[in-house]
Amino acid sequence: MRRSVIAARNLVKRFADFEAVKGVNFTVCGGECFGLLGPNGAGKTSIAKMIYGFSPVTAGKLEVFGEDIMTGARNIKAKIGVVPQEDNLDPELTVWENLLVYAGYFRMPKDMAQRRAGDILAFMDLQDKSGAVVEQLSGGLKRRLTIGRALLNQPALLILDEPTTGLDPYARHLVWQRLKKLKESGTTMLLTTHYLEEAGQLCDRLIVLYHGEILERGAPRELIERHTGNDALELGVEPARHGVLMEGNEDLIKARQMLGDDLVLFTGHGRELAERISGRAAALGIPVRHQRLRPANLEDVFLKLTGETLKED
Amino acid sequence: MVKRKQLFNGITAIPDLSWPLVMKVVYRNLLVFKKTWKANIMFNFIEPMLYLWAMGFGLGVYVSQIEGLSYIDFLAPALIASSAMFSTTYEMTYGSFTRMGHQKVFQGMVATPVSMDDVVMGEILYGTFKGVLYGIVFLIVVALFGLVKSPWALLTPVPLALMVMSFSVMSLVWTSIAPNYDSFGYFFTLLISPMFLFAGVFFPVDNLPAGIRFLPWFTPLYHAVEVIRPLLHGKVAWSNLADLGWLAAFVVLTIRLPLTMVKNRLIQ
Ligand SMILES: Nc1ncnc2c1ncn2[C@@H]1O[C@H](COP(=O)(O)OP(=O)(O)OP(=O)(O)O)[C@@H](O)[C@H]1O
Ligand SMILES: [Mg+2]
Numbered sequence: 138m139r140r141s142v143i144a145a146r147n148l149v150k151r152f153a154d155f156e157a158v159k160g161v162n163f164t165v166c167g168g169e170c171f172g173l174l175g176p177n178g179a180g181k182t183s184i185a186k187m188i189y190g191f192s193p194v195t196a197g198k199l200e201v202f203g204e205d206i207m208t209g210a211r212n213i214k215a216k217i218g219v220v221p222q223e224d225n226l227d228p229e230l231t232v233w234e235n236l237l238v239y240a241g242y243f244r245m246p247k248d249m250a251q252r253r254a255g256d257i258l259a260f261m262d263l264q265d266k267s268g269a270v271v272e273q274l275s276g277g278l279k280r281r282l283t284i285g286r287a288l289l290n291q292p293a294l295l296i297l298d299e300p301t302t303g304l305d306p307y308a309r310h311l312v313w314q315r316l317k318k319l320k321e322s323g324t325t326m327l328l329t330t331h332y333l334e335e336a337g338q339l340c341d342r343l344i345v346l347y348h349g350e351i352l353e354r355g356a357p358r359e360l361i362e363r364h365t366g367n368d369a370l371e372l373g374v375e376p377a378r379h380g381v382l383m384e385g386n387e388d389l390i391k392a393r394q395m396l397g398d399d400l401v402l403f404t405g406h407g408r409e410l411a412e413r414i415s416g417r418a419a420a421l422g423i424p425v426r427h428q429r430l431r432p433a434n435l436e437d438v439f440l441k442l443t444g445e446t447l448k449e450d
Numbered sequence: 451m452v453k454r455k456q457l458f459n460g461i462t463a464i465p466d467l468s469w470p471l472v473m474k475v476v477y478r479n480l481l482v483f484k485k486t487w488k489a490n491i492m493f494n495f496i497e498p499m500l501y502l503w504a505m506g507f508g509l510g511v512y513v514s515q516i517e518g519l520s521y522i523d524f525l526a527p528a529l530i531a532s533s534a535m536f537s538t539t540y541e542m543t544y545g546s547f548t549r550m551g552h553q554k555v556f557q558g559m560v561a562t563p564v565s566m567d568d569v570v571m572g573e574i575l576y577g578t579f580k581g582v583l584y585g586i587v588f589l590i591v592v593a594l595f596g597l598v599k600s601p602w603a604l605l606t607p608v609p610l611a612l613m614v615m616s617f618s619v620m621s622l623v624w625t626s627i628a629p630n631y632d633s634f635g636y637f638f639t640l641l642i643s644p645m646f647l648f649a650g651v652f653f654p655v656d657n658l659p660a661g662i663r664f665l666p667w668f669t670p671l672y673h674a675v676e677v678i679r680p681l682l683h684g685k686v687a688w689s690n691l692a693d694l695g696w697l698a699a700f701v702v703l704t705i706r707l708p709l710t711m712v713k714n715r716l717i718q
Contacts, residue, residue, distance in 0.1 A: 152718060189561055190560075190561075191557070191560060191561065191717065192717065192718065193717065210565070211466075211468070211563050211565060212563075214561065214562055214563050215562075215563045219561040221557070221558075221561065223554065224554075225553070225554035225555065225557045225558035225561075226558065227478070227482075227553075227555055227558070228553055229482045229485065230481065230482065234481060238474075238477070238478050238481065239558075239562065241474040241477065241478075242471065242474055242559060242562035242563060242564045243562055243563060244470060244471070244474075244563070290562075
């Protein structure tokens with residue numbers, strides 16, 4: 138196996154008497170993009186903050202680059218780049234000054250800092266904002282600068298806490314493309330996001346957190362196959378008739394999910410199921426407002442997992 | 451009790467300081483200062499000027515002599531100290547609170563090899579620099595009025611630096627427990643203004659009622675004024691070393707506090 142960049146064992150984070158992270162175990166290998174998914178308040182940011190040494194570990198062990206984060210934070214932080222959930226740029230400085238000052242914190246020589254800052258402005262498509270004071274940038278531009286700033290020290294590990302929140306579609310695709318490029322060049326990444334498409338595109342493996350515990354883990358494709366099968370059939374049918382409609386087709390239905398009044402059926406054999414269902418609806422005279430067959434995606438898995446847990450609570 | 455424990459958690463540990471990085475933090479603050487210093491210096495220096503005019507030239511006419519000095523000679527050196535005190539105190543309360551609060555500048559810094567101790571030490575040094583700078587600017591003004599009588603005045607930055615460093619420390623301690631901007635009002639009303647009025651700036655502390663005459667001795671401003679006044683008039687005495695010693699001791703004994711308290715506030 139490749140060397141592990143992050144190793145969390147029984148990792149716990151407690152705030153006063155509230156346990157935000159309840160003993161999680163995971164390993165992130167060199168060169169992979171590892172996703173942390175989960176609903177609001179699941180503990181994603183709490184984990185990210187422990188990894189970049191901001192928040193002390195309450196219990197358990199957290200090693201980054203093989204070093205304990207609680208004792209080796211300074212060395213570790215030199216090798217990581219952090220995009221926090223909330224921007225913390227220097228609002229009174231210009232874009233250029235922000236990058237140069239930040240490079241100083243890594244003790245980068247001035248000429249190198251200027252070269253890196255120039256590269257980053259180009260990389261994040263921010264060249265014409267170089268002289269702008271950060272306070273006056275739009276939210277999305279700030280976000281891009283925050284991401285660029287995290288790349289200054291050419292980090293071996295990038296921690297991205299909802300990096301693309303607030304970005305327009307163009308900028309989001311730009312960032313995805315840039316992140317893929319970095320991954321190809323061997324950068325390890327830890328990504329938290331609420332865009333499941335983003336996680337599906339970028340993550341090699343991921344965990345789904347819920348109330349500080351790991352609900353599920355695996356590669357995106359693997360999770361889709363395990364929980365939903367490849368296809369999703371959306372049906373606009375009265376909730377009262379759902380039961381009758383599915384009768385006799387249980388063999389094909391891997392899982393189902395209510396989204397509002399709509400019924401979503403997950404299956405490995407979408408076409409066959411769609412035909413059978415329309416046949417049955419026609420035979421029984423059940424009105425179908427709309428029907429759509431589409432590939433199942435990570436969002437379906439996420440909704441199913443977190444939805445089930447909600448029901449259990 | 452639990453709360454107090456959190457406040458002082460880790461106070462006995464050796465601070466995690468990297469001086470080159472502390473200087474990077476100072477540099478960051480200077481870079482921001484450079485953008486606003488003109489407006490800033492004007493603002494900070496008009497007030498002591500007004501005091502000098504109003505008290506020195508106005509009220510001073512009715513005061514014959516204090517400790518063998520004309521009133522303006524008595525007042526001007528003390529205003530150097532108090533204007534330095536005010537500039538440091540504003541910076542280390544409102545300024546630092548903004549940087550650690552909604553700007554989240556501290557949080558950005560500590561995601562790099564910079565430690566929280568580096569950040570707070572950088573703040574203390576920056577607050578010290580700013581106070582000394584404003585003190586020196588006012589010293590120059592006082593000199594232009596012909597109120598500097600001795601080359602000993604060139605040593606003024608020494609007591610100034612020690613004094614404003616202790617104000618950096620005190621202010622940051624307050625800032626670390628301040629819930630909001632309004633609470634700085636208490637700090638100024640309860641601590642800074644009484645010092646300004648009663649620690650020997652406007653009249654000798656011997657004129658205070660006997661019961662509270664000992665109080666100014668516990669303030670950094672009093673000791674700084676006690677040194678700066680003789681420096682400007684070339685009347686230095688060995689006893690001034692005791693005042694310097696008091697200021698140095700204050701800094702040494704208290705500097706660990708803000709490092710711990712700011713860290714415990716921000717890091718959870
Ligand atoms: N400083 C703190 N003090 C007390 N509780 C906290 C603190 N920070 C976070 N929490 C709590 O810990 C839990 C996990 O928070 P966290 O920020 O890790 O969630 P998240 O998964 O990142 O959520 P989101 O998707 O909304 O960003 C939440 O219930 C939150 O209220
Ligand atoms: Mg979060």
